[in-house]
Amino acid sequence: xxxxxxxxxxxxxxxxxxxxxxxxxxxxxxxxxxxxxxxxxxxxxxxxxxxxxxxxxxxxxxxxxxxxxxxxxxxxxxxxxxxxxxxxxxxxx
Numbered sequence: 364x365x366x367x368x369x370x371x372x373x374x375x376x377x378x379x380x381x382x383x384x385x386x387x388x389x390x391x392x393x394x395x396x397x398x399x400x401x402x403x404x405x406x407x408x409x410x411x412x413x414x415x416x417x418x419x420x421x422x423x424x425x426x427x428x429x430x431x432x433x434x435x436x437x438x439x440x441x442x443x444x445x446x447x448x449x450x451x452x453x454x455x456x
Contacts, residue, residue, distance in 0.1 A: 365394050366432025370406065373439050399428030414441040
């Protein structure tokens with residue numbers, strides 16, 4: 364089943380979206396369930412530049428994420444300060 368996902372970039376990723384002329388959030392068409400690393404490939408974002416994916420308001424490792432049409436994804440790069448890590452739900456990564 365195909366459909367779109369909403370992908371939002373934070374910190375330098377927001378700058379990257381803007382440089383590419385993308386909206387933030389950006390709507391991306393998927394052909395079905397898509398592993399997190401494959402989504403990053405589609406967006407041409409190096410996996411090492413994303414520390415955490417927040418998938419439908421729950422933080423998870425990009426490698427463990429499975430994105431489905433209709434999902435909302437936030438991409439968070441390394442370097443998020445301590446208090447924000449706690450608020451975003453990934454203080455132990």
